[in-house]
Amino acid sequence: MPGKITFYDVLSALDPPQWSSNTLRTRLALNFLQLPYTTVFISYPDIESTLCGLGLEPSNPPPYDKQPAYTLPVIKDGDKWVSGSFDIAVYLAKQYPASPMRRALFPHNTIPLARLIAGYLNDKVLTPARKLAFPRVPTWLDDRGAAYFRATRQQWLGVPLEEYYSSPDEQAKIRIDVLKGLDGISKMLKDHPNGPFLQGEDCGYSDLQVIAVMAWIRRGDPDTWNTAMESPEMKQLWEACEAWLA
Ligand SMILES: N[C@@H](CCC(=O)N[C@@H](CS)C(=O)NCC(=O)O)C(=O)O
Missing domain, CATH: 1.20.1050.10 (Glutathione S-transferase Yfyf (Class Pi); Chain A, domain 2)
Structure with a gap:
């Protein structure tokens, strides 16, 4: 059942398609927390135009001669956009804290x-x-x-x-x-x-x-x-x- 979270991952020709260690961190966190989500796969050359078109700020500061401006993973949770795998994990832990039904993403404040x-x-x-x-x-x-x-x-x-x-x-x-x-x-x-x-x-x-x-x-x-x-x-x-x- 698709939930309200949309997860943006890098497109590949693989089956299963997920491969990037950066985006796998977010996938693992979402699955670990048992949160329903829909994945949108974006081809590398479309990452910047898609995220820029959605009105998001660049993920990295300039200059861009040795790194991309926009990167995945990005999630949208309701109206909230979060980018960067670590920031996403911290956001998810705060938004979806431990309960009798859910494990803590950062147990013992880790x-x-x-x-x-x-x-x-x-x-x-x-x-x-x-x-x-x-x-x-x-x-x-x-x-x-x-x-x-x-x-x-x-x-x-x-x-x-x-x-x-x-x-x-x-x-x-x-x-x-x-x-x-x-x-x-x-x-x-x-x-x-x-x-x-x-x-x-x-x-x-x-x-x-x-x-x-x-x-x-x-x-x-x-x-x-x-x-x-x-x-x-x-x-x-x-x-x-x-x-x-x-
Ligand atoms: N430290 C960042 C790194 C993100 C990153 O570099 N993502 C790659 C995908 S594997 C990317 O989107 N690259 C865009 C590009 O190369 O244009 C994170 O963990 O979110």
């Missing part, structure tokens, strides 16, 4: 922990993982999206995507960096003897952010995903959360 995890994942996992996965992204997209992704990333990275793809030796080193980053998460998970979540027995947005990144890595570099899943803590976390990816 917004600060979730912010730290967002930064950690970006610096230690996503930044190196992009070097492995980026060249594959156009193969997942609709034709217009793929052409846009190639052109904009060439402009922002300063090299064609094919050249961004490193040699097999470099790739092996990057994989080690990504796995080190993920190992850091496994160690944090181990710190909670009552696991399997970063908050112990309670799942929350910190965990969902890990799952969004893991889902992206699974598609972008399956070898790294397989190795990371050899960690019993990571495997347990994945198995506990994967249903919310759908």
Whole structure:
């Protein structure tokens, strides 16, 4: 049953279509909170014109020579628009707090922990993982999206995507960096003897952010995903959360 929330996600040629770690964070949060929503998929080249046409402010500040002005995810809840995955999560947690029928998105007031995890994942996992996965992204997209992704990333990275793809030796080193980053998460998970979540027995947005990144890595570099899943803590976390990816 479509509810009053509309969720704007990036169009792809995949089945199922969801793939972006940024928008998966929002999808996971909506599913975790069991909120009904309708998804609108937008092709990359239409994101700016669509969001600008809806009267929204840019998601990023200028200059735009190395980053887009407008990004997804965005949600509309009634009359309220919210953009940026973290801001959306904070909004949803406030608007849809824990109740006997609903879990807390940030159990035990863990917004600060979730912010730290967002930064950690970006610096230690996503930044190196992009070097492995980026060249594959156009193969997942609709034709217009793929052409846009190639052109904009060439402009922002300063090299064609094919050249961004490193040699097999470099790739092996990057994989080690990504796995080190993920190992850091496994160690944090181990710190909670009552696991399997970063908050112990309670799942929350910190965990969902890990799952969004893991889902992206699974598609972008399956070898790294397989190795990371050899960690019993990571495997347990994945198995506990994967249903919310759908
Ligand atoms: N930190 C932001 C990042 C959002 C982001 O970069 N989204 C990408 C989609 S994966 C986007 O919309 N890019 C627009 C473009 O490349 O033109 C968030 O988590 O919301």
